[in-house]
Amino acid sequence: MTDKVVISKPKLISHSQMSKFENCPRDWHYNYVEKLSTFKGKALFFGNKVHSMLETRLDKTDNKVYTVEDFQYDKQSPEAAYKKATKLTDAGMSALHGLDELAFPGVESLGPENIEWEFEVLNMYRGFIDLWFINTRGEHIIVDWKTTSSKYSKHDIKTSPQLTAYAWAYKLTHGVMPTAVCFITLNKISHKASLYMGTRTKDDIDEYQDRVYKNYEKILLKEHTRKESGCNGPYGRCQFYGKCWGDIDPVIRESQDVMPLDSKKTVTVNDKDWF
Numbered sequence: 684m685t686d687k688v689v690i691s692k693p694k695l696i697s698h699s700q701m702s703k704f705e706n707c708p709r710d711w712h713y714n715y716v717e718k719l720s721t722f723k724g725k726a727l728f729f730g731n732k733v734h735s736m737l738e739t740r741l742d743k744t745d746n747k748v749y750t751v752e753d754f755q756y757d758k759q760s761p762e763a764a765y766k767k768a769t770k771l772t773d774a775g776m777s778a779l780h781g782l783d784e785l786a787f788p789g790v791e792s793l794g795p796e797n798i799e800w801e802f803e804v805l806n807m808y809r810g811f812i813d814l815w816f817i818n819t820r821g822e823h824i825i826v827d828w829k830t831t832s833s834k835y836s837k838h839d840i841k842t843s844p845q846l847t848a849y850a851w852a853y854k855l856t857h858g859v860m861p862t863a864v865c866f867i868t869l870n871k872i873s874h875k876a877s878l879y880m881g882t883r884t885k886d887d888i889d890e891y892q893d894r895v896y897k898n899y900e901k902i903l904l905k906e907h908t909r910k911e912s913g914c915n916g917p918y919g920r921c922q923f924y925g926k927c928w929g930d931i932d933p934v935i936r937e938s939q940d941v942m943p944l945d946s947k948k949t950v951t952v953n954d955k956d957w958f
């Protein structure tokens with residue numbers, strides 16, 4: 684006889700959570716269940732500010748004006764950061780108008796619903812799209828801002844799972860496939876914006892949906908096993924490197940392990956166990 688299994692409903696996952704989980708379930712657990720990750724670098728703050736400035740420029744109902752004071756997190760040079768963010772915002776707006784190629788005269792009339800649009804789909808996945816709109820030709824366009832110091836390639840846009848996720852969520856919520864998915868990259872060094880456009884097919888989004896289902900199920904089953912190797916990524920060690928691989932008493936380490944759910948076991952998962 685199989686014992687009763689009680690599992691409370693986990694919350695919604697996002698694309699970045701899912702990528703983290705795929706890379707290392709243990710890392711995901713540390714970040715989203717134990718909430719051990721507190722790192723928020725200066726670069727991230729800056730990127731967020733640039734995005735907010737762009738949103739404000741697009742959303743005519745938002746009268747906020749950004750000033751140097753908004754950049755006080757940068758203790759050394761708030762003025763320089765503010766100047767740079769303003770330049771990048773200007774460049775981003777020009778790149779957006781570059782979409783005129785696609786008959787896109789309506790940028791001035793975008794409403795708040797088009798900007799930083801939050802979605803929840805299938806009761807398991809959430810996210811937001813920086814910008815979407817339907818142009819005068821009836822084409823559905825999705826835009827994602829990227830504040831970066833490296834170059835993107837055509838390949839990046841073709842294979843970006845993030846853009847696939849947006850196309851998938853858009854199709855689920857609007858009932859149509861977006862005509863184009865775009866990155867507008869804002870280069871922090873050259874202050875230039877570049878526009879990259881791509882498309883997604885039905886197969887792309889079906890594949891992504893399978894991926895979501897699979898990962899969500901694994902999260903539900905608490906398969907938070909650690910990686911066996913590859914904890915040194917291209918940008919250095921995983922921030923939990925010591926905790927996972929250091930001289931931790933094996934007994935303690937074992938007690939931290941979350942075993943995969945066995946259908947013969949009784950498992951009760953409480954809300955507090957989730958992120």
Ligand code: SF4
Pocket residue numbers: 707708709710711713909910911913914921922923924925927928
């Ligand atoms: S140290 Fe390795 S196993 Fe541990 S969380 Fe980081 S990537 Fe995962």
